[in-house]
Structures are given as structure tokens and as C-alpha cells.
Amino acid sequence: MRQLLLFTILSTLLISCGNASSGSGESGTAMTISGAGATFPYPYYNIVFRDYMRLHGNATVNYGAIGSGGGIRSLRDRSVDFGASDAFLNQKEIGSMGAEVIHVATCMGGVVMAYTLNEVDSLRLTGPLIADIYLGKIKKWNDPRLVAENSTVKLPNLEITPVYRSDGSGTTFNFSEYLTVVSPEWKSIMGKGKALKWEAGIAAKGNPGVAGIVQQTEGAIGYIGSEYALTLKLPTAKLKNRAGFYVDATLASISAAANVKLPDDMRATITDSGDPAAYPISLFTWLLVYRDQHYDDRTLSDARELVNLLRYVISPEGQKVAAQINYAPLSEQALDKTRQLIGEINWNGEILAPYPPPGNHIAVAVSDSVHVTASPNNGQQ
Amino acid sequence: MNHSSSIVQRKRKDKTIRHLVGFFSLLAMIPLFFILWDVISKGYKNFNLRLFTEVTPSSMDALLAISNGDPIPGGILNGITGTILIVGLAILFSVPLGLFIGIYLADNQGKRFAGLVSYLTDLLQGMPSIVIGIIAYAWVVKPLGSYSALAGSVALTIMMLPMIVRSTEETLKMLPLSYKEAGLALGSSYTNVVFRILIPSGFGGIFTGILLAISRVMGETAPLMLTALGASVVHWKMTEPASAIPLLIWDFYNDPNLVDLIWSSSLLLLIVIFLLNWIAKIVARKWKV
Amino acid sequence: MNKDSLFRFLLFTAALLVLLFTAGIIYALVSRSTETFQEYGVWGFVGNAEWDPRSATEEYGAFSFILGTLYTSFFALLLCMPFSLAVALFNGEYYKGKKISSAVRSIVDLLAGIPSIVYGLWGFYTLRPLVIALGVNAQGFGIFLSSVVLAIMIIPYASSLSSEFLSMVPNNLKEGAYSLGATQIEVVQHISLPSAGSGIVASYILALGRALGETMAVTMLIGNTNRIPRGLSDTGNTMASVIANQFGEADGLKLSSLIAIGLLLFIITAIINLIAKLIMKKLSHV
Numbered sequence: 001m002r003q004l005l006l007f008t009i010l011s012t013l014l015i016s017c018g019n020a021s022s023g024s025g026e027s028g029t030a031m032t033i034s035g036a037g038a039t040f041p042y043p044y045y046n047i048v049f050r051d052y053m054r055l056h057g058n059a060t061v062n063y064g065a066i067g068s069g070g071g072i073r074s075l076r077d078r079s080v081d082f083g084a085s086d087a088f089l090n091q092k093e094i095g096s097m098g099a100e101v102i103h104v105a106t107c108m109g110g111v112v113m114a115y116t117l118n119e120v121d122s123l124r125l126t127g128p129l130i131a132d133i134y135l136g137k138i139k140k141w142n143d144p145r146l147v148a149e150n151s152t153v154k155l156p157n158l159e160i161t162p163v164y165r166s167d168g169s170g171t172t173f174n175f176s177e178y179l180t181v182v183s184p185e186w187k188s189i190m191g192k193g194k195a196l197k198w199e200a201g202i203a204a205k206g207n208p209g210v211a212g213i214v215q216q217t218e219g220a221i222g223y224i225g226s227e228y229a230l231t232l233k234l235p236t237a238k239l240k241n242r243a244g245f246y247v248d249a250t251l252a253s254i255s256a257a258a259n260v261k262l263p264d265d266m267r268a269t270i271t272d273s274g275d276p277a278a279y280p281i282s283l284f285t286w287l288l289v290y291r292d293q294h295y296d297d298r299t300l301s302d303a304r305e306l307v308n309l310l311r312y313v314i315s316p317e318g319q320k321v322a323a324q325i326n327y328a329p330l331s332e333q334a335l336d337k338t339r340q341l342i343g344e345i346n347w348n349g350e351i352l353a354p355y356p357p358p359g360n361h362i363a364v365a366v367s368d369s370v371h372v373t374a375s376p377n378n379g380q381q
Numbered sequence: 382m383n384h385s386s387s388i389v390q391r392k393r394k395d396k397t398i399r400h401l402v403g404f405f406s407l408l409a410m411i412p413l414f415f416i417l418w419d420v421i422s423k424g425y426k427n428f429n430l431r432l433f434t435e436v437t438p439s440s441m442d443a444l445l446a447i448s449n450g451d452p453i454p455g456g457i458l459n460g461i462t463g464t465i466l467i468v469g470l471a472i473l474f475s476v477p478l479g480l481f482i483g484i485y486l487a488d489n490q491g492k493r494f495a496g497l498v499s500y501l502t503d504l505l506q507g508m509p510s511i512v513i514g515i516i517a518y519a520w521v522v523k524p525l526g527s528y529s530a531l532a533g534s535v536a537l538t539i540m541m542l543p544m545i546v547r548s549t550e551e552t553l554k555m556l557p558l559s560y561k562e563a564g565l566a567l568g569s570s571y572t573n574v575v576f577r578i579l580i581p582s583g584f585g586g587i588f589t590g591i592l593l594a595i596s597r598v599m600g601e602t603a604p605l606m607l608t609a610l611g612a613s614v615v616h617w618k619m620t621e622p623a624s625a626i627p628l629l630i631w632d633f634y635n636d637p638n639l640v641d642l643i644w645s646s647s648l649l650l651l652i653v654i655f656l657l658n659w660i661a662k663i664v665a666r667k668w669k670v
Numbered sequence: 671m672n673k674d675s676l677f678r679f680l681l682f683t684a685a686l687l688v689l690l691f692t693a694g695i696i697y698a699l700v701s702r703s704t705e706t707f708q709e710y711g712v713w714g715f716v717g718n719a720e721w722d723p724r725s726a727t728e729e730y731g732a733f734s735f736i737l738g739t740l741y742t743s744f745f746a747l748l749l750c751m752p753f754s755l756a757v758a759l760f761n762g763e764y765y766k767g768k769k770i771s772s773a774v775r776s777i778v779d780l781l782a783g784i785p786s787i788v789y790g791l792w793g794f795y796t797l798r799p800l801v802i803a804l805g806v807n808a809q810g811f812g813i814f815l816s817s818v819v820l821a822i823m824i825i826p827y828a829s830s831l832s833s834e835f836l837s838m839v840p841n842n843l844k845e846g847a848y849s850l851g852a853t854q855i856e857v858v859q860h861i862s863l864p865s866a867g868s869g870i871v872a873s874y875i876l877a878l879g880r881a882l883g884e885t886m887a888v889t890m891l892i893g894n895t896n897r898i899p900r901g902l903s904d905t906g907n908t909m910a911s912v913i914a915n916q917f918g919e920a921d922g923l924k925l926s927s928l929i930a931i932g933l934l935l936f937i938i939t940a941i942i943n944l945i946a947k948l949i950m951k952k953l954s955h956v
Binding site: 391392394395398399401402403404405406408409410412413415416419420478481482484485486488494495497498500501502503504505506507508509510511512515516519520539542546555570571572575593596597599600601602603607627630631634643647650651654655657658659662 | 673674677678680681682684685687688689691692694695698699702752753754755756757759760764772774776777778779780781782783784785786787788789791792795796822825829838853854855856858875876879880882883884885886909910913914917929932935936939940942943944947
Binding site: 036043046047060062065070077206207211297325 | 439440441444522523525526527528606607610611612613614616621622632634635636637638640
């Protein structure tokens, strides 16, 4: 028995010694990048990181979908290389991070209103109507205001069951943010946030929870991430955008929502966008990284690898994936601003992916052992 | 006093209760069969060799497969190896520690310190797994600067400890005092008495407790979300994020393209846990006190 | 004898580690929840049933969740009692030692091996439509559904220990009663149960502890509404499930409040365990 104990202790020590040397690969043989955060873009990141690993045989990318808040906390604690969030950091959060954080937009999505109503195969809604449904002021499907909006279908005399997210989520944030923009009453009573105090309706956990209840309950309506709803082909409502058109959430309409003047730091919500083709509840989702990568024991290789990953995600290959699984790729303007932001990431003052002057072709650097020289092109082809 | 009717009544009551006991015992077993039926019938489609040999598919692979009517490719190898790594480490930490604490408690019954430790062990038992995850995050992830299999195993160790302590303590307490006294009377050292007589005699109960503790933590999701984070590759590094089967089940549940995989993964998990339980029973029978 | 003193020292250290662990856990929880208790005061937080995460009207209180936890756990305990007692009697008394007892014991113990996420999935996909069909409530989720699943989860914890203790009742005591003409149920009632009483209570406490701390299955089934449940058919939240739900997104005062709830759960578990110890002490002196 004693010998067994001794043996296990020794083998543990041996294993841990073997592990310690390959912690955060300084010599570049095995590189691990970890990130945590939002669940909304998880399927997209899942694929795009996998593709990146396939192209870079020695890199491992791990992503844990523990929620935007968890991602922000983990980044603040420096226990991950990047965080992911569907809600950009507010002033207080920025202050708490300890150093400047860059918002790297990766793709776009939307929040759709899924519903279940027999014999109603198309539904039109407006922002104020949705607000009033969730405030409990519109209780039945054949409420005159809903009927007025939907003259071509017959709405039944049935109670509306609104469904909302019980877990804090970026989807709730964007949904409520949209409602604060279009409904002053919502703004004063409910406000916007990742979790709210709901007046009417049923709570459900996660997209599967909301979709599950909506699908099984006649008369239910719920807000779901567009990717989820579109993949499952749930019936969704057309929303009236600011320009007055009734739009479905499609790749085109979500991308169109970004046709507004975006701020340079890309901290923007694009709900209720003015573009005529825009889907009103569209959103960006971001990866968050520190601008100065020289913290803790991060090496130049670590920083370079991270930047390579970011650039892959916004490269044409990375963006193509988004379109294939019902997310929307970034618009040209968003891409451009994001490239500029990535161009600010530096390690101890050294810019890792300088934003090239207009006219240069932007390529994703695949090399992983380029030594830093003073050349302005930094080894790019 | 009419004795005969009283006896008849008493006998009837006896018979009724006996039937009730049988009936309710049967009812108690039914949920297991329902759950098994559910998991097997929904999981067998995707349950194949690939489950053990390939890593998790990406959403895209699944999407393409579904639209083509093919079974979803890939497997949960990264979850299997991750579980082995994390639970393996947890076993390394918790078994010696739990054994020692159990021995101490069995030997010091009635003393105040032991009573306190016993009480605190029960407390640890009742802690919700998510709180243990929060603690392990603060103790391991933050200082280490990274999510890791090690952090996950620390969380699982805290969860396994009370069970191992309790079963060791109770088993040793049930051993006749004469075992220990005879050993000591023959001049053996206390250490030898414990390791050569008591533990082997109580091996059945102790080992059962360990196996039950393992099967308990193999299915834990919440603490691992906050400590191990998850990984899409197979690796054996303690200080890096790792996956685990229950974590993968949770990931699949939240991904509309991968949701069908939750059943085959659950089936695998169930099979492993049931195997462990079966082994525990055989060992306990063989080494019966 | 040096080996012995070293060994005893190691044993003592191991036991001490439990103390240190627990102290460390309490410290970690307390230090992260001071913000909340400073804001609301201890009783202010405990007695407040309001949970409002909106930034304008932020206010947090633990009362709804304390009630939710107590409702689900005690109702689950109540539900499991007839079944676990029956199984305990089956294995420890009526069919003790027989092959069928071994089979029943194995099957019921397997219930303890099912991971909580599988219980959650099964409850979500299979039980929930049943609950809706039974007419308990419209959406299935709620105290009732989670208590039922919890009860199933804790049956083996209660039954396996109870049956152990029942089977340990000395045969001569029972035989004495039989020779006086007692029926089996009378022996059970007057000899076996009292004799194994404290152990049986211990096993139910173990089961209750399991129920109090269960996170995953309950989170998926309880409906997650942050208010006092108005009855069995209503939805609610337990302390463990509100933490699981909101921890991912929480920060600042909300995070501190969630950790404060974790601390409260710890304290409630401690109190219940203390009561159990007192009960057992009293019973064993009888």
C-alpha cells in the first residue's frame, strides 16, 4: 500500500514536470490560445477556430461558451487570451479591465421573433408592439393593434405567451436595447441589460429552452438568436424597420443594418438601423483582447499567434463560414475598421499587424517563425 | 378479548405491508428503465466506433451531414480523454486524502476535533457543484492564469472527498474492534494494523465508496465549465483547458446542429458509470467483511 | 514507533486539511459577498424577495431563492420517502440476502449513477410533456417537475444507507420478538426501525443534502423565474440554479449577490446538518 502511494506521488510529479515545460509554448512547438465568452457566436467560432487549427498544425484554440460576462471576467483575470461578447464593454467595465481593450468584430447576427400559431404562416410586428407584448399590455393575438398590422392573416383569439431568457445573455441585451430605442415606455420601465426583471411571460434557459417552449406552446412568441432559429427553420416574424419596410432576418438584411457610420472603436449597436433593407434587431459580436499584449508572461509569439487568429477570423475564408451557417459576414466598413483596430494591437510597442496603406492587398500571414525586423511590411507577402 | 380476529388483522396488515413494500420498490425502479430506454433509443443511431476515435465535429460538419441525411461525423474522443485526465487527477488527490481522513475519524470517534471534521465533511457534501466551481476558479484558475484540467480536478476532488471519507469511516467503524486489538496485541505497529488488517478487511466498503464517488463526479458539468473550460483537441496537459463528456453534452445541447449527439454521448457516459458500479458490486461481494 | 507517530501525524494533518478547506471556502465566499452585505445588510438581503437586475433599479435579495430551495428539496424528500423506505425494507428486511434483493439494490443504486445533465435532458424532453398533459401547469417547468426529478435522484442515497442499517439490526433482537409471536411488520415497526433509527435519519439527511445542492437538473427544469413560487405548479428558482443561470453574465453587485447566495446555501446546509446531528444524538440515547 505504501509503495503504491509512493509510486503515485512520483508519477504525478513526473507528469507535472512534463507538463510544465509545454505550458505556453515559448519555443513555438505547441501553441495554445484560450478564449471564453458569448454563447451566441459559439457555433461560428467552433468552426472557424477548427479551420484555423487545420491550417496551423501546431496551434490549439480552445473556446468555452460560458457567457459574455464570464468571458469579460476571464479576460480581466488574464486567465484567457481573449474574451467574447455580444455586448460591448460599457465605461465602467472598461475601467475595471485595467488596460485598454480592443473590440474585434467577428461577425453579425440578429435576434428573431419566433412564434407558433397554427394557420398563421406570416406575421408582421413592429418594435413598439413587441415592447407592449413583453410589457403585458397586449395580451391577445387578436388585439386590434396586432390585427391592424396584419391585415392579410386571421389572428386567433388566443392569449400571447411571451418567452424570455432566464439566463443572462447578450441576446437579451441586444433585444432590450432595440426596445429601448423604439419604445420610450420600455426604456423607462425595463431598460436594457443582459438580464431584466420581466413583467409578462415565461422564462427559459438558453436558446434551446426558448425554442423548445415556443415550439410546443400554441400562441407563444420568443426572441432567439437568428442563427439558431434559421437553422431549425422556426417560423419568424417580419419586423418593420425604421425606413418602414417589413424585413425578415437574412444575411443581406442583417449586413445592411451595418450600413451606418460606425465608430472607430467599433463599440456600436446597430439596432433600428436606418438602412431601408436593414433588419431592425441586428448586432455585432466581438472578440476582446488587450491592446498591449505585453502583460504577465506573454511572449511575442503568444501575441503574434493571437493576432494571426484574429486576422484569420476576419479574412475572406473566415467570413465565408459565417454566411454558410446563418450568421452574417461583416460589412466592408466594419471589416475595414476592424482591420485598423487589429493594427493597434502591439507587444511592448511593436505593432503586430500594421494596417497597410490603401491599395495594398491584405493577406493573412501564415508564417509563425518570422523574426521581427525594422521593415515596414513586417514579412507580409 | 377476541384473539383470533386480532391475529387475522395483524396477519392481514403484515401481508398488505409486504405487498406495498414490493409495489413501491418496483415503482422506484421504473424511472431507471424509462431513462435508459430514452437514452438508448435516441442514442444508438450515433453510437458507433467513431464516438471513441474522433474528436467533436464542428457545427459545419454536422450541418452538412444533416442536410445530406448522413449521420453526424466525429465523436467525443476529446471529451473521453479529458474526462480521464481530470477525473484521474481527482482520484489521485482525493483517494489518499479521503482514506486518511476516514481512518482518522474512525479512530477518534467521540473526540471534539473529529466530530468537527466529520461535521464539516458533511457540509462539503451538500455544497452545490457550481459554488465549488467558483471556489476552484478563485483558487486555481486565477493564480495559474489559465483554465486547466488541474482546476477541474481540484473542483472534483472537493466533491469526491466527503463520499470517500464517509464510506471509509463507516466501513472501518463496522469492523469488529477485535481486529485492531488483536493486531496491536500481537505487537504490530499501528500503521501496519491499519494497512495490513483494517483496510484489507474493509476493502469492499471502501472501494465501493471510491467507485461511487467517481461515478458521481464523472457526470458533473457546472464546476467544469468554470474550471476546465473545454478543448477541441486530445491532450494530456494538466495546465491547459480540457474537455469532458458532460461539458460536451452541454455544448451539443446549445448548438442546433449538434443537438442529436447529446443522446449518444449520454449513452456512453451511462455505460461507463454503470460499468463502474458493476465492478464496485463485484469487488464488494468478493471482499465482504 | 517512529513510523506510527509519523502516520498518526499524517492522519491528523489530513483531517486538519478538511478544516482548512472549509475555512478557505468560507473566506472565499465571504470576501466576495461583502459588497452585497454592505449594501443591504445581512437580514435586508436575506429577507428581500426582490431580484431586479435592471441597471436603473438594481436590487437583489435572496428570499425567493431560499424559499425555492426549501420547497423543492423538502418536497423531493417527501416524495422519495415512500419509495426509498420501501426499497430499504425490501433489501434490509424482507428479502435480505436473497438474490432478488441484490438485483433491486443494483438497479436502484444505478439511479445515483446517472449524471445530473442526463436527468435534466430526460426531464426536459420526456417528463415535461407528461407534466403538461397532467395539467399541472401550462409550460411544464416548475417546482413540481424539478421536485419529481430531484426525488428520483435522491432515492438511492436514502435507500442504500437505510437498508444497510436495517440489515445490521442484530438477529437475536428480532428472533426474540418473533418467538413472542410478532408478525414481520410488527418486528419492523417495533424493533428494526427504532434500532436502525439514527442511521436511517442520517441517510435522509444525506439525501436532503444532495437535493439542496443539485444544480444542473434543477436549473434546466425549474422555470427560472426570480420570485417566490406561489405553489407547486408555479415556477421559481433555487439558490443553486440562480447562481448557475446568472453567473455567466454577472458582474459587480450582481456577482457579489450571487456569491452571497452561495454563502447562504452553505449556511443553510450547515444548519440542517446540525439539526440532523442533534436528532441522531437524541435518538441514540433512547
